[in-house]
Amino acid sequence: MVDFVGRREELATLERELQRVASGVGGERPGRCVMLRGRRRVGKSRLVERFAERSGVPFLFYAATGAPNADELARLARDAQVSNLPLAHLLASAQPQNWDAAFDVLAAALPADRPSVLVIDEVPYLMDDSGAFEGVLQRAWDRALEAKPVLLILIGSDLSMMEALNNYGRPFHQRGREMVLGPLNPAEVGSMLGLDAADAFDAALVTGGLPLICADWPRGACVWDFLGEALNDPVSPLLVSAERSLAAEFPPSAQPRKVLSAIGSGERTFSNIARAAGGLAATSLQRSLEVLVDKRIVAVDLPLSTRPSRERRYRVADPYLRFWLHLVGPYIGEVERGRGDLTLARIRENWTSWRGRAVEPLVREALVRILPGNGLPHAPAVGGYWTRSNNVEIDIVGADRAPIAKELRFVGSIKWLENSPFDQHDLAALHRHRAALTDQPLPVLAVSRSGVECTGLDASCGPADLLRAWSQQASV
Structure with a gap:
């Protein structure tokens, strides 16, 4: 399938972890944990679903949504009911009212004589500054889950929060293996789309290597053929993926979102970003930049030399988001009115200068x-x-x-x-x-x-x- 171009190594890693679980059946602590992180829409959930489906073992896939705890626990019970865990009905019968109780029931529902897979997607939605969920997860793992032959896979798109999950001093420290899923690299994009080297770089810059957007790119098509089609479809992955990702991170009115738009428009220095973001005060801008950098959405570059420098430059880290913020997002209204031709003409006009900087x-x-x-x-x-x-x-x-x-x-x-x-x-x-x-x-x-x-x-x-x-x- 197209969404698994370049994913063999990651699938093999998960399969090895499951094999280690299987070889420990009957032992004291056969359970293993993988903490998988990667930015939104790189295919983390689909990768794990594919792995679990083809593993042949019982599995439960639960995805958090950021809803109140009662709703999350109800969703967990529903997901358990449609899973193939032999004792999944225990979760619906017990109707746990908190995560402590839910993990106790989950541990009871996991087989003891054969391996299984338990997936919790979008873990950062369950985390808070107090570390309460992390503490509950740590206790459940230490006293019950690790004693079962289960591969626990924790997935998250908030990179900084997923990294923090395994930090020293946090409850779940060193209890799982960290794994990172990145976008498709330029060679993988070129292989998937049947493009020569130069066109592969163009495709990588426009799609950011996101499998969903690459899957929408006709094989062998040049960038202009692809953009001509995508900009005539208001719901094409090229148009909607960025907005959905940003909406999950920031409401449209949030200050970091305004700062991101200023950087995406091409501003790179602190003072120019402040002006483009509406004349933000230095302290407000600094806080917003810290949020964006912490979330790995914005990268900070310094001149490379033998002398120290304070001449920081800011850029959008993801090529696709950089392309969308500068050349697509501000003009979505044109596409919705059926005038994607205007957007395409503007992209052509700015393409050479934009690409020259974006490829660096x-x-x-x-x-x-x-x-x-x-x-x-x-x-x-x-x-x-x-x-x-x-x-x-x-x-x-x-x-x-x-x-x-x-x-x-x-x-x-x-x-x-x-x-x-x-x-x-x-x-x-x-x-x-x-x-x-x-x-x-x-x-x-x-x-x-x-x-x-x-x-x-x-x-x-x-x-x-x-x-x-x-x-x-x-x-x-």
Whole structure:
């Protein structure tokens, strides 16, 4: 199925965990726990459902909704009734009034002579600042659930809260294995959609590697064919996925949502974001940025050099959300009126400048994965460099560490245009900016979508070279 392109490793991990449970049947504590996190709509729930269905063991899948406890417990009872746990009826009969009692009944309903799977989806909806649910879960695990041959899978989309679940000092610390499900990488997107390397990067930037959006992309279609169809459908995954994800995180009037929209519009500095968000006070903006960064929705970049810098730049971490916030979301009304053609024309007009900036994080990630090689040394950290006035800006800086390096290892420039190769003028500009960063003759790299037409480079990369950073993981 298309939604499992690139998911073999994750399925294998879950299968190994279940096998460990099975091998412990009859032992004192055969139970095991996996804490699976990943941003919304990457396919976490579907992955676990597929795993549980094909495992052949009894399983219960319960998804929290953020409702009051009484409603959540009633939902748990209903989900148990439609599950294939042999004693699931106990939960409906007992009608537990709190989570302590519910876990006691669940433990009684789990088989003792064969493995089973218990899934709790959207765990952060059940958590609060007091840690009450975490304490209940910890007690239930220690005194009852772990004694059963069960694989407990806890799923959550709030990355910071799921990480906190296993933090030192929290009740459930070290009781489960952490697992992260990411979006499809560019090679997986290209494999799934039948695209060449350059078009695979375009698709990865527009879809963010979200399986649901990729599944809506006709195989072999270019980005403009896909957008032409998606923007004529007001309920296409491209249009609705971002709004649904944001609605689950913030109400439309929430201040962090306004700040996110300002960053999505292209503002990157603190002062410009404050202005674009309606003239927010510094303290209010700082609180909103902390929320967005904590939730991994916004990333913070610092110049990579041997000198400390305060020139922070903010960006939307997810390429799809970045695309939607800048080029789609503000114009949903056009699509709903049947004028997706206007939105498509606007995207075409802004595409080159937007893509040139949006591809930079993917290029840097690819370089970290493929180096050393191609004439360049190993660089554990690959970032960029800029000054406050932007009169010096270097797309790629390789170093031994970030953001303050001990040793710079190379510099590079990205030219991601359709029909304009990297030329002697681009190389001269890179040399000038390198001189402003360091007096060392660091190797110079060109990353170009359309090839290179100059001499004097130490290395160059094109889309196919970069895609190989992930190709070994791609599967059909």
